[in-house]
């Protein structure tokens with residue numbers, strides 16, 4: 001583990017920082033890195049503070065002599081923002097890419113069935129012929145959106161694509177991204193790109209055509225030449241030694257600007273900015289900042305703002321974070337059903353998702369050692385199973401043994417031979433508050449909270465983190481760059497306000 005923080009010297013306490021970034025997850029680290037590298041003119045004094053003894057937040061990779069496993073996220077979509085972050089951190093050589101052809105499976109009617117992927121769009125058997133026809137017709141837009149009413153994911157998808165697409169594809173997809181409840185998730189907030197297709201094109205098809213036309217008219221700017229070539233097909237990535245390599249490498253480059261084990265306790269207004277009170281290993285510390293970038297979870301931000309900004313606090317507190325347990329197990333390859341293996345005896349694929357209607361408690365399973373190299377010794381399969389979520393909150397009260405027994409029982413119904421041996425437990429991590437739910441009204445709640453802060457005179461406290469940006473790692477990183485722009489603009493506006501004379505000063509100057 002990296003020890004990034006020499007004991008703070010006394011003089012630190014008297015510095016007025018341009019910005020203090022609170023939270024050392026991927027959102028906070030990207031924001032800090034972007035401020036320091038792209039806005040050094042506006043942000044010269046920056047501090048990033050993290051409550052835990054390590055950076056990375058949810059990104060938690062573990063290794064022993066045999067296995068390398070993830071306790072939080074498993075992979076990211078290699079968009080240009082993620083690749084840039086990897087290159088800037090010096091990790092481009094360590095990137096590992098999943099096989100773009102690796103199928104995702106859905107367990108439906110007692111069978112694991114591949115989800116559609118281009119060439120098999122017509123022949124795949126997860127949907128019936130009627131289901132495919134309904135989806136095709138619906139995508140052309142024969143059922144219009146109810147005016148002025150925000151739709152849930154369930155409402156939007158059933159209206160546009162039919163019940164089958166909802167039950168067999170989108171409901172499990174909501175587990176695989178939010179561990180969420182599609183009768184509560186907002187289509188606009190949770191899957192904004194799909195929502196925008198209908199909004200801009202009048203139907204899903206119309207939106208796709210419009211998007212393609214727009215792209216032809218406005219080709220993207222040339223790519224940063226340092227980035228590795230764009231992977232062909234849709235794939236996911238990680239790093240040779242796991243996802244945690246990224247925050248660690250980012251932090252190493254900014255080590256003088258980072259304090260770990262610094263837990264923010266209080267934010268107050270103070271003359272030109274804010275006073276932040278921390279609990280640190282050396283006792284309580286107060287520091288001053290002109291701007292505060294909060295990348296902590298919404299419920300932490302809510303507590304910090306409760307006294308001085310009660311309206312913003314109440315909005316942030318209403319964002320739900322259900323629990324998820326990540327259970328990494330290993331089985332010998334001989335335990336896996338023969339018909340799931342390829343000719344080389346490997347388990348091909350990305351993983352499988354389990355609709356809530358199919359009698360399986362586990363939300364889904366990632367074929368970790370099929371997806372990335374060096375995750376299990378030869379002859380063994382590593383499986384990362386996620387259990388819990390918005391519809392099964394009880395897992396926080398179950399012991400590890402019960403959770404493992406449930407996951408193993410589920411796997412025996414889908415992937416394992418009846419006489420498979422007991423699994424080897426590699427790791428188990430319960431996240432009591434795992435992922436923010438982008439439920440109905442999420443967009444207004446987040447916008448409203450920032451507006452409430454502005455009204456309370458806390459406009460220098462800027463909200464960020466995954467409940468603002470989107471939960472995907474790529475979204476957190478993309479937003480980190482945008483957020484750094486906002487911070488720089490805010491600081492510029494304050495400098496301008498201080499240098500432009502007030503009306504009274506102008507009047508006085510005139511009379512002199």
Ligand SMILES: Cc1cc2nc3c(=O)[nH]c(=O)nc-3n(C[C@H](O)[C@H](O)[C@H](O)COP(=O)(O)OP(=O)(O)OC[C@H]3O[C@@H](n4cnc5c(N)ncnc54)[C@H](O)[C@@H]3O)c2cc1C
Pocket residue numbers: 022023024025026027028049050051052055056057058059071072073074075076077262263264265295296297300324326431434435465466467470471472473474476
């Ligand atoms: C089980 C699981 C699986 C996932 N799988 C994927 C996946 O495969 N792909 C993907 O793209 N995304 C995945 N995600 C989502 C992704 O991991 C998160 O959205 C992302 O990591 C959030 O980063 P963040 O920096 O916004 O927040 P966090 O990682 O939560 O970071 C916030 C930081 O703030 C710190 N903090 C809290 N309170 C204080 C305080 N008072 N003072 C100072 N610091 C404080 C915390 O310790 C933490 O380090 C998954 C998430 C989970 C939980």
Ligand SMILES: C=Cc1c2[nH]c(c1C)Cc1[nH]c(c(CCC(=O)O)c1C)Cc1[nH]c(c(C)c1CCC(=O)O)Cc1[nH]c(c(C)c1C=C)C2
Pocket residue numbers: 076077104105173175176177178179235236324350351352353363364365366386387389435471472473474
């Ligand atoms: C509880 C189960 C979860 C699994 N992954 C996540 C949860 C909550 C979180 C997660 N997974 C992905 C993202 C990023 C989404 C994005 O827009 O990039 C997040 C936040 C990636 C992802 N995982 C699956 C899919 C289909 C996606 C979207 C991107 C892609 O197609 O690659 C599938 C999947 N997730 C989980 C499993 C078991 C699984 C199986 C196929 C677990």
